[in-house]
Each structure stands twice: as structure tokens, then as C-alpha cells.
Amino acid sequence: MIRAFLGIDLPLAVRGALQVQQFLLPLPRKVEPETLHLTLVFLGDCPEPALEAAHEGFQALRAPRFNLSLRGLGIFGKDRPRTAWAGLAPSPDLMHLQARVETIARRAGCPVDARKFTPHVTLGRFSPPAPPDAMRLERAVAMGAGFRTDPWEVAELTLWRSHLTGKAPRYEVLARYPLA
Helix, strand or coil: CEEEEEEEECCHHHHHHHHHHHHHCCCCCECCHHHCEEEEEEEEEECHHHHHHHHHHHHHCCCCCEEECEEEEEEECCCCCCEEEEEECCCHHHHHHHHHHHHHHHHHCCCCCCCCCCCEEEEEECCCCCHHHHHHHHHHHHHHHHCECCCEEECEEEEEEEECCCCCCEEEEEEEEECC
16 A cells, blocks of 8 residues: 555745744744645545556546636635645636646546645645634734735646654655646
8 A cells, every 4th residue: 555646746936935934923833844735636545456556547548738827815614723724816727736646546447535625825734723712813914915926837746655654744746747
């Protein structure tokens, strides 16, 4: 079994902009800047033959390059915040590509997460903070509502293996898939 996911790596300028947002937010635990990414499909703990089939499907995928930009901040967890994130500007190209790669992964036999795809870049993961800290975080996220990055061209997809460690997950690139 290999814990893996397919996503989009971020350019250095975008990572830098996200690091500034991480600094401005009172996050109990920040995602390491070198691991910031956009997950398209989480493959879970995938049997090696299924992961190989998914890899072959991703290799055969023909999709055009497209532009993305980040827009706004948010929190998952409503009353009990547990994740802070940066959102993406609406992108029909991204949504179409995500549906295609999710279909490839499902057909390959990977245990794909059933949740609806919500494009975001995770900035911090944490246990729900105490109410005063949660209010401070919510206020800071609201102040960051105008956060935006310049568009960048998505030229490839990346397949990562996720190694769970006691501190934070460590990611290993397994393959890269260029877009046309």
C-alpha cells in the first residue's frame, strides 16, 4: 500500500505569497512552505497495482495547460475550526481536469475520497482552538478575504507519495505529468 495523491505544485512566488498569509494568520500549526500544493485527487492508501494503473492513466492523459490564481482565505470546520486555507479563483479548466483525474484514479482501483472537490491550498492544520483563539483566527481570515495572487500557468501535474511522520507529513515525488 502506498499513500499517495495527485496535485499541482506551486511556483515560488505563490509559495512566498502564501507564507506571508501564514505569518499574518494566528495559526496554531502551519504547513511547511516546501509542502504547499493543490491536491486534485487524494488516492489514499492505494495498492501498488492500482497505483501503477493510475500512473499509466495519468501518463496517457492529454490536457491543455491553463492558468490558475489564488483568491481569498477560509477555514474548514465552522464551529470547530481545524484547517485554514487559501482558495482559488474559479477555473472551469481546473474543475474539468480534476474530474478527469478522479475518474482515472477510481477506474484504476484507488480508494479515492468521496468528498466533493473544493479547490484550496492548506495553510495550517490543527486541533480546534479555544474559543478566543478561534475568534482571533476567524477575524484574521476575514481580514485576508482580499488575498489574491497573479495567475500562473499550470504546466504539469505531480504524483506524490505521502509519508506520515509524528510531526508533519513528508512528500516524495513519484512522477510528473506534463500538460500539452
